[in-house]
Amino acid sequence: MRRAVLIAVPYVWLLALFLIPFAVVFKISLSDIALAIPPYMPTAKDGIWNMLSQLDFENFIFLTEDDLYWKAYVSSLQIALISTLFALLVGYPMAYAMARAPEQWRPTLLMLVILPFWTSFLIRVYAWVGILSGEGFLNQFLLWIGVVDSPLTILNTNTAVYIGIVYTYLPFMILPIYSALDRLDGSLIEAAEDLGCSRIKAFWLVTIPLSRNGIIAGCFLVFIPALGEFVIPSLLGGSGTLMIGKVLFEEFFSNRDWPVASAVAVILLLILIIPIVLFQRNEQKQVEAEG
Amino acid sequence: MAETVFAPWDDPNEKPLIRFRNVTKRFGDFIAIDDLTLDIFEREFFALLGPSGCGKTTMMRMLAGFENPTDGSIELAGQDIAGVPANKRAVNMMFQSYALFPHLSVWDNIAFGLRRESNDKAAIAARVEEMLKLTRLEKFARRKPHQISGGQRQRVALARSLAKAPKLLLLDEPLGALDAKLREATQFELMDIQEKTGTTFVIVTHDQEEAMTVASRVAVMDEGRVMQVATPERIYEAPNSVYVADFIGDVNILHGAAKPVGQDMYEVGWAADHTPVQASSSRPFSDGQPCHLAIRPEKVSIHRDRPAADNAVRGKILDIAYLGNLSTYHVELPTGDIIKAQVANTRRISRRDFTWEDPVWVSWTKTAGVLLAE
Numbered sequence: 250m251r252r253a254v255l256i257a258v259p260y261v262w263l264l265a266l267f268l269i270p271f272a273v274v275f276k277i278s279l280s281d282i283a284l285a286i287p288p289y290m291p292t293a294k295d296g297i298w299n300m301l302s303q304l305d306f307e308n309f310i311f312l313t314e315d316d317l318y319w320k321a322y323v324s325s326l327q328i329a330l331i332s333t334l335f336a337l338l339v340g341y342p343m344a345y346a347m348a349r350a351p352e353q354w355r356p357t358l359l360m361l362v363i364l365p366f367w368t369s370f371l372i373r374v375y376a377w378v379g380i381l382s383g384e385g386f387l388n389q390f391l392l393w394i395g396v397v398d399s400p401l402t403i404l405n406t407n408t409a410v411y412i413g414i415v416y417t418y419l420p421f422m423i424l425p426i427y428s429a430l431d432r433l434d435g436s437l438i439e440a441a442e443d444l445g446c447s448r449i450k451a452f453w454l455v456t457i458p459l460s461r462n463g464i465i466a467g468c469f470l471v472f473i474p475a476l477g478e479f480v481i482p483s484l485l486g487g488s489g490t491l492m493i494g495k496v497l498f499e500e501f502f503s504n505r506d507w508p509v510a511s512a513v514a515v516i517l518l519l520i521l522i523i524p525i526v527l528f529q530r531n532e533q534k535q536v537e538a539e540g
Numbered sequence: 541m542a543e544t545v546f547a548p549w550d551d552p553n554e555k556p557l558i559r560f561r562n563v564t565k566r567f568g569d570f571i572a573i574d575d576l577t578l579d580i581f582e583r584e585f586f587a588l589l590g591p592s593g594c595g596k597t598t599m600m601r602m603l604a605g606f607e608n609p610t611d612g613s614i615e616l617a618g619q620d621i622a623g624v625p626a627n628k629r630a631v632n633m634m635f636q637s638y639a640l641f642p643h644l645s646v647w648d649n650i651a652f653g654l655r656r657e658s659n660d661k662a663a664i665a666a667r668v669e670e671m672l673k674l675t676r677l678e679k680f681a682r683r684k685p686h687q688i689s690g691g692q693r694q695r696v697a698l699a700r701s702l703a704k705a706p707k708l709l710l711l712d713e714p715l716g717a718l719d720a721k722l723r724e725a726t727q728f729e730l731m732d733i734q735e736k737t738g739t740t741f742v743i744v745t746h747d748q749e750e751a752m753t754v755a756s757r758v759a760v761m762d763e764g765r766v767m768q769v770a771t772p773e774r775i776y777e778a779p780n781s782v783y784v785a786d787f788i789g790d791v792n793i794l795h796g797a798a799k800p801v802g803q804d805m806y807e808v809g810w811a812a813d814h815t816p817v818q819a820s821s822s823r824p825f826s827d828g829q830p831c832h833l834a835i836r837p838e839k840v841s842i843h844r845d846r847p848a849a850d851n852a853v854r855g856k857i858l859d860i861a862y863l864g865n866l867s868t869y870h871v872e873l874p875t876g877d878i879i880k881a882q883v884a885n886t887r888r889i890s891r892r893d894f895t896w897e898d899p900v901w902v903s904w905t906k907t908a909g910v911l912l913a914e
Contacts, residue, residue, distance in 0.1 A: 283817065402848030439606055440639035442626045454652075458643045537685070538642075 271518070278511035279304035289507050289513075308512035317496065318513065322520065324491040328407065329475040332414040336471045337464065339415060340422035344463075345456075347423070348430035359427070362420050374413055374484050381409050381485070384485075405487030413481040414471075421470035429463025430456070462535045469528035477517055493517055513524075546756060547771075547821070548581035555618070557582045557708065557740050559605065563612035565598055565764075572598040572763035585734050585741045589787075590761035591615035594616070599761075600710050603742065618709060627656075631704040633843045636713040638697035640685040646696050647672075647681040653704045671699040674733060691722050692706035698730075702737060711743040711782045716748060727753045748788050760784045776836075781914050785834040790868075791841065792879050794833040798911065806911060808833050810874045815871045817851040821911035835909040837882035840902050842869055842894065849903035854877065869894065871902050 281303075291300040312318040347358045357388040365373060380386045381404040388400040405411050433456065441451035457464075479494030486492070493513065500510035542627070548554040556579035565573040572595045582588045588596040595749035601607045602614060605626030613620050619631060632653070640649050650671050654664045672678045675695040680688050685696065694874035701709055715723045731754050734741050745751050751758045752772040759769045760783075768784045769773060776863065782793060794817065796810035806825055807816040810833070821831055846852055858878065862885075870879045879902050894900060 434637060434639065436635045436637050436639040437641060439604075439626070440633070440635055440641075441652070442606075443604060444635045444700070445627045445632075445656035447627055450656070455641060459641075461643075 274511045274514055275505050276304070278509075278515050279306065280508045281307065282506050282508050287507065288505050308334070308508045309354045309516070310398055311509060312512055312516065317491075318493075321493045321496045322493045322516070325476055325478075325493040326520075328410060328414070328490075328492060329472050329478075330534060332411050332475050333419070333468050335411060335415045336419055336422040337468060340419055340467060341426055341464070343419075344423045344426035344430055347427050348433070355431075362423050364421065370417065371480060374417065376480055377413055377416065377485055381412070404485060405490075407490055408485075408487065409485035410482050410490055410492075413485045414475050416479060418471040418483065419476060421474075422467040422468075425466035425470065426460055426463040429460040433459050462531060463532045466528065469531070470522055473521060473524055473528070476521060546583070548584070549579070549757065550671040555583060556580060557584075558615055558742075559615040560599075560614075561613050561717070563599075563602070563609045563614060564609045565595070565602065567609065571764050575612070576764070576766055578759065578766055578769065580742060582739055582740055584758045585731065585754055586848070586897055587656060587755035587758045588742065588744045588761060589758050590746065591787075592746060594761040594763050595764040597712060599631070600712055600742065600744050601710065604631055604710055607627050611736060615676045621762050632701040632704055632708075634697050634701040634713065634714050636716060636752050638685075638693050638717075640693060640696055640700070645682050645684055646688065648675060649685065649696055650700045650703050652700065657704070658821040667703060671703050674736070675699040684709055685871070690717055691726065692867040694718060698733070702733070702739065705737075706739065708740045708742065711741060712783050713745055714743065715747075717747075718848065723750070748819050750790070760787055762787075770884055773906075778910060779834065779912070782834065784913065785910065790837050790880060790882075791833045792837060794835070794877065794909075796831060796833065798829045798831045799827055800825065805906070806831075807871055808911070811873075811877075814853070814875070817853075817909075818906045819909050819911050820906050823911060823913070824913065825913070829913070832912045832914075834912055835879075835904055837880040838866075839908040840879060840881040842871065842881040842883060843901045843903065844893070845897075846901050847903045850906040852903040853879070854899070854901055857896055857900055860894075860896065860904065867892075869900075871900060 277289055282287040282288060293300055293405065295303070295359040343362075347355060347362075349390070350358055378385075382388070382400070383400045383404070387403070389399075391397045392400065403412075437455050437459070438451050441455045442448070446454060477494050478492060479498050482490045482492040484494050485500065486495070497510055497513045497517070500506050500513060504510075558580040560576050560578040563573055563576045574595075576595075576599070588599060598607060603616075605621070605624060605628075608622055613622055615621065616629070616631065639651065640809045644652065647668055650668045651664050654667055658664060661675055663722075668681075669678075671684050675698055677692065677695055677699060680692055680696075684691055688696070694717070698714070715726050718726060727750060730741075730743075734754075741754075741845055743751070743754060750794050752775075755772060757769060757771055758775050760767045760775065767787075768780045770778070775784065775788055777793075779788065785791045786793070794808065794810045796808040796816070799807045799816070801807050801808065801818075805820055806819055806821055808819055808831060809816040817833065825831055831877065841847070841849075843852075846854075853873055855871035855873045857869055858872040861868040861870070865885060867885055869883065871879045871881060874878060881902050900911055
């Protein structure tokens with residue numbers, strides 16, 4: 250009985266905060282825009298059967314007709330993928346250095362990785378505006394040391410979006426990789442060297458394969474939120490930055506087209522389900538391998 | 541034809557495979573190895589024995605190439621190997637934790653070292669099969685390390701480290717993780733494999749029984765120094781110091797002063813109001829020199845009445861440790877010293893001759909003990 254209650258808690262949580270809202274959004278995506286409150290029809294006020302009979306997939310068809318939407322999806326995927334790659338390239342050496350650091354340093358280093366979370370995400374992204382803008386710290390510094398003659402245009406470009414995403418999600422990349430590397434038995438590297446591997450070869454043949462699960466977990470943890478990211482492209486990106494999160498926001502608040510915005514959200518979720526399922530499977534495999 | 545005894549250490553013409561020459565290793569202020577000189581010969585099964593922290597693992601890691609000596613030189617087959625990295629040495633190591641690669645199958649673990657030096661797939665496969673056969677692992681070739689038992693993992697680790705046919709194989713507490721029964725069987729298996737392959741083995745262990753069983757020679761170490769290097773028999777029967785005598789097996793030590801009474805014969809005055817005991821020793825002692833007489837418990841016999849022996853002392857049974865095949869009697873002498881006497885239980889226990897508090901005599905011969913200066 251107590252076990253049933255215990256198991257029920259997360260399911261109730263999921264049901265109340267995920268499945269029911271999703272059902273609502275899905276229903277709205279099948280509705281039509283209306284000048285009313287709420288700004289769509291039909292609603293439950295029209296009677297359940299009446300409402301259900303008026304639902305259709307018009308909005309989804311509309312998404313395929315206007316190339317803005319699929320371009321935004323593709324562009325989001327591209328930005329998320331490239332950001333994930335950069336986060337991996339930056340995060341892996343950091344995680345490796347942390348795992349190799351003297352024992353007494355590790356808690357401090359771990360703390361430093363988590364420290365940014367103590368400040369609001371929004372404020373940290375705003376801070377990048379100050380760093381990257383034409384008169385920002387970065388440009389002033391580059392001008393001062395004489396690397397460039399005129400300020401670089403970084404803010405309001407895709408580059409700024411990449412920087413923002415990599416910066417924001419870097420801890421999600423570092424932590425799983427660090428935990429995988431931390432568990433790595435040092436004598437395995439010695440054994441590889443003993444059997445004729447150079448340092449680099451031992452890294453490729455032993456360290457990388459044994460931290461694979463950490464790499465996969467880190468990549469998903471960066472890729473999944475980056476795909477639907479809204480704040481970073483809208484603050485750091487320019488008019489040319491096309492991301493589905495931004496499109497969704499504009500549909501919803503600027504156009505007040507809730508049904509189309511909902512359809513965009515439903516498609517986004519469907520795209521995200523694939524990596525989420527893959528991520529779960531990776532986690533499960535890891536648990537099985539260790540069990 | 542009589543088989544010649546394997547004893548290259550007694551042959552001055554024999555060239556050692558490994559030479560430690562005045563090797564010192566410091567970690568900061570801590571001296572792990574203190575001015576150590578030692579020769580190990582080809583085809584030897586050499587055991588480094590000592591308590592934890594005595595420097596035996598450091599010695600092994602210096603041979604493997606994971607540490608370099610602070611002073612002195614280590615030669616392998618006549619060449620100084622200081623500065624030669626681990627991956628360039630004809631030395632392989634079997635790790636205490638086995639260090640099997642968890643992401644590779646048994647087959648790939650064994651092939652790992654071979655693949656680093658050759659691309660000949662057929663030759664690698666042949667060598668791996670040979671190793672699998674040697675260690676009786678053919679059935680488990682496709683399994684991952686976590687899918688086999690501890691004893692099998694130990695054999696995979698052995699096969700992997702032997703696959704490259706190293707000049708020297710290092711074994712770091714190779715049987716530490718096995719249970720007693722399996723350990724015993726594996727010890728003989730190790731000796732068998734060592735003999736078959738003709739590889740020089742250096743084993744690190746803190747288990748003296750294991751060292752005595754497998755090794756051709758044993759080095760007893762303490763605090764970074766080698767106390768004695770000799771065959772297991774000599775280490776046991778002729779230890780050169782109280783430390784070695786005490787470390788290997790059980791021993792009774794009587795402290796006293798030596799008094800020469802003839803050719804290699806001494807009297808040891810060990811208590812003021814007792815007759816001195818007699819002991820032979822090839823090591824010279826001067827008159828009145830303080831000495832220690834070490835006697836193994838199994839060389840002490842126990843009697844109800846005064847025996848006609850070289851040395852006999854009266855005492856009282858304080859304790860009896862029943863070990864099944866043996867019983868150890870702890871006999872308290874009037875001086876307060878305790879002498880342990882070990883007796884084989886050739887009869888059923890219900891017919892035991894002695895019990896607690898019995899007054900008894902313990903005795904031993906002149907040649908039973910070893911006279912030690914320190």
